[in-house]
Amino acid sequence: MRKSYRIKKEAEFQAVFDYHQSVANKAFVLYQMPKSHQKHFRVGISVGKKIAHTAVQRNQMKRYIRQALLEIKPQLPAEIDFLIIARKPATQLNMAETKKNLLHLLKLGKILSEST
Template sequence: MKKSYRIKKEAEFQTVFDYHQSVANRTFVLYQMPKQGQKHFRVGISVGKKIAHTAVQRNQIKRYIRQSLLELKPQIPPEMDFLIIARKPATELNMAETKKNLFHLLKLGKIL
């Protein structure tokens, strides 16, 4: 996924977080905010140190999330900013399970 698809600045994270539109499943939490006039959606991914203790684990979870979103990209509306925050069970998932859980989460949030 290209860097233009990512939310990196803390102020942008906080803006989406403060919009207070969220849904969650057992593995992930989704905060979303519509943003008019964008060419494509943007996503911020957060995996805390309490969730995965090593950087290797945190980066693997983030790679799985990014790859899953890349595969779901044609179905995601372009005028949307959202944050995905991992919960503890995310450390035990493989790629297929991560994609399945993200698909479920995006359905709950009415993004898909």
């Protein structure tokens, strides 16, 4: 996923947090904020040290999340910023389970339609 699709700056992360629109499932938390006049969605991914203790684990989880989002990219609306924060159970997921959990989370947040 290109860097233009990512939220990197702390101020941008904080703006999405401060919007206070979130949903969660057992593996991930999703914060979202509508943002008009954007060419494409932007996503921020956070995996804390308390969740995955080694950098290798954290980076693997982030790769799984990015790959899952890349696979469903055409279905995601353009005018939205969202954050995905991993929870402890996410460390036990493989790629297919990660994608399944993310799809569930995006449907809970009404970013994807139920028929998808």
